[in-house]
Amino acid sequence: MPVDETETQVILTHPSDPNTKVTILKYGATVISWLNKGEEKLWVSEGAFLDGSKPVRGGIPLVFPVFGKQKSEAHPTFKLPQHGFARNSTWEFLGQTTANPPTVEFGLGPEQVSPDLLKLWGDGSYDFTLILTIKLEEDKLTTLIDIENRGSKEFEFNWLFHTYYRIPDITDTLVNNLVDQSCFDQLLAEEYTEKSPVISFHEEFDRIYQKVPLDKTFQIIEFGKVLFNLHRINLNDTVVWNPWIKKSEATADFFPKNGYLNMLCVEPGNVSSFVKLGAGEKWQGGQELSLGGEIKVQTNIY
Numbered sequence: 560m561p562v563d564e565t566e567t568q569v570i571l572t573h574p575s576d577p578n579t580k581v582t583i584l585k586y587g588a589t590v591i592s593w594l595n596k597g598e599e600k601l602w603v604s605e606g607a608f609l610d611g612s613k614p615v616r617g618g619i620p621l622v623f624p625v626f627g628k629q630k631s632e633a634h635p636t637f638k639l640p641q642h643g644f645a646r647n648s649t650w651e652f653l654g655q656t657t658a659n660p661p662t663v664e665f666g667l668g669p670e671q672v673s674p675d676l677l678k679l680w681g682d683g684s685y686d687f688t689l690i691l692t693i694k695l696e697e698d699k700l701t702t703l704i705d706i707e708n709r710g711s712k713e714f715e716f717n718w719l720f721h722t723y724y725r726i727p728d729i730t731d732t733l734v735n736n737l738v739d740q741s742c743f744d745q746l747l748a749e750e751y752t753e754k755s756p757v758i759s760f761h762e763e764f765d766r767i768y769q770k771v772p773l774d775k776t777f778q779i780i781e782f783g784k785v786l787f788n789l790h791r792i793n794l795n796d797t798v799v800w801n802p803w804i805k806k807s808e809a810t811a812d813f814f815p816k817n818g819y820l821n822m823l824c825v826e827p828g829n830v831s832s833f834v835k836l837g838a839g840e841k842w843q844g845g846q847e848l849s850l851g852g853e854i855k856v857q858t859n860i861y
């Protein structure tokens with residue numbers, strides 16, 4: 560059976576390998592496991608709540624319609640909690656669209672969002688449909704989001720796939736192809752140009768790389784071996800985050816406390832500015848996560 564549905568989860572199994580699977584929690588339409596030939600590729604905290612009481616700490620939470628917490632009181636997303644409401648609403652499972660590669664869709668509209676949260680976005684005056692498509696190939700996982708404004712008023716939104724990669728050791732991990740990109744450092748509250756040809760990790764890290772050309776593929780590398788490739792579809796920004804020691808300690812659902820050694824978030828989205836969507840308009844963004852291959856160095860001069 561390539562797709563199994565339970566009350567709370569949907570599981571896709573690749574037809575050519577029973578140990579290549581993706582598990583999606585209906586709550587948040589959160590991918591909570593990507594197993595490739597029996598090996599887990601995503602990090603989920605052992606302290607994560609999977610019962611729908613709190614967004615999942617790990618996997619691929621979905622961020623919409625605001626990233627972080629909006630600072631301007633005048634903005635219609637100002638009252639929303641950090642990262643919006645998509646990750647803490649139960650999405651509708653819309654079914655399977657393709658048998659091979661197994662592909663499924665989930666939907667979110669105002670009906671699925673709790674009225675208390677909904678009224679915090681533009682006083683509940685927006686109408687929208689979000690369709691999340693998840694496709695599992697042998698060595699590749701694709702997540703696509705389609706957003707439609709079904710109301711009569713324009714709205715603005717951020718979108719982000721908050722992907723938590725599982726890695727053997729953060730202190731041996733590098734990320735490439737961000738050199739010469741403009742970045743906003745959330746810890747320093749400063750904007751500058753990234754000068755490192757490869758990023759390495761020695762302390763808390765929280766940067767938004769802004770407007771990175773879409774032909775840049777980011778690779779997560781360990782000891783010269785490519786672990787992951789991230790290809791973006793219409794998602795110009797990428798957040799790179801590791802909480803390191805103190806922030807992991809301070810985060811109640813982050814467990815084990817040294818789990819920061821085994822995770823890295825590389826999160827493609829549109830967060831440095833809002834996407835505007837007029838009445839009846841549609842927008843799509845996506846990420847393709849693939850495994851292995853050669854190191855590919857991309858600079859701004861090629």
Ligand SMILES: O=P(O)(O)OC[C@H]1O[C@@H](O)[C@H](O)[C@@H](O)[C@@H]1O
Nearest residue numbers: 641642721745765766798800826
């Ligand atoms: O604790 P949350 O809401 O899941 O957020 C986790 C992190 O998410 C990252 O995307 C942000 O850049 C960080 O600033 C934030 O701490």
